[in-house]
Amino acid sequence: MKVEEALQILKEHGFKYTGKREEMIRICATEKRYLSAKDIMERIKEQYPTLSFDTVYRNISTFVELGILEETELDGEGRFRLACSTDGHHHHHVICTECGKTSSLPGCPMNIISAVPEEFQVTGHKFEVYGTCKECVTHSN
Template identity: 90%
Template sequence: MKVEEALQILKDHGFKYTGKREEMIRICAAEKRYLSAKDIMERIKELYPSLSFDTVYRNISTFVELGILEETELDGEGKFRLACSTDGHHHHHVICTECGKTSSLPGCPMNIMSAVPDDFQVTGHKFEVYGTCKDCVAHTN
């Protein structure tokens, strides 16, 4: 997703444009990895020193609800990244547990699952693979 698409989604859902919201989205767009709310807060504090953590977290929650940000949990903490796209292409990620960098996986494991009982209707699923990227492995050796 591009920053402009995210801002349009906000507008389409009746949210006011603010420089703070745009900057939060730009921070997430600049990274190809998951960030914690604290990471986002640290980056935006330079431009908006009086901004509260509650405001940052409330906006992050709104962005997740609207599909602007994707959310996962690493080490017991919520982490966020700009949604990959709005073209409806279903995919999953591999996620580095050291730096939070992500890569898309081709295909979906649900396509090969036959173990779901016939009397169960799947309404959604989440599949993530965790590990260490080559850059982080190189830094630890």
Template identity: 45%
Template sequence: MSAFDQAVTTLKNKGYKTTGKRQKILELLFNHDKYMTAKEVQDSLKGLFPGISPDTIYRNLNTFVDLAIVEETELNGEKLFRFSCEMHGHHHHHFICTNCGRTVPLENCPIDMFSDQLPGCKVTAHRFELFGICSNCMAS
């Protein structure tokens, strides 16, 4: 089962309808290997859904985040969203370009180095992100 199909199945299993708007939001995020703002999502979907409101976009994105289908981060006070890497079956972190939004996976998890400092503890969740300018933007 593809990560996209798994996301749709998660929606159904949690009691959510798989509306056309929800599917298109997920498709958009699935097909873009970068974080996107809610406004970018809305602008990308205006051709299919001319009257789609920011509230609809935010409500669905927040639902997807709650279901771990979509990842969320924040940069300069603005929320950014992308299809969850966990849906692809692997755990990693990202370098995020502050200019174009491109993400580069970081395969090493820095949390592993803290295990010695946390005897008897179990880390159940964490985040690690690096922000900067990607090589493509630096070259242009």
């Protein structure tokens, strides 16, 4: 997803444009990894020193609800990244537990799962693989 697409989604859902919201989205767009709310707060506080953590977290929650940000949990903490795309391309990720970088996985494990009962209608799923990326392994040795 591009920043402009995210801002358009906000507008379509009746949310007012603010520089703070745009900057939060830009921070997530710049990073190719999952960030904590604290990470986002650290990056935005110089530009907006009076911005509260509650405001940052509320906006992040809104972005997740609208599909602008994707969410996962690493070390018991919510982490967020800009959604990959809005073109409906379904995929999953491998996630580095050290730095939060992600890579897309080809295919979907749901295509090979036949154990879901016939009477159960699947409305969504999540599949993530956790590990350590090459750069983090190299730095730890």
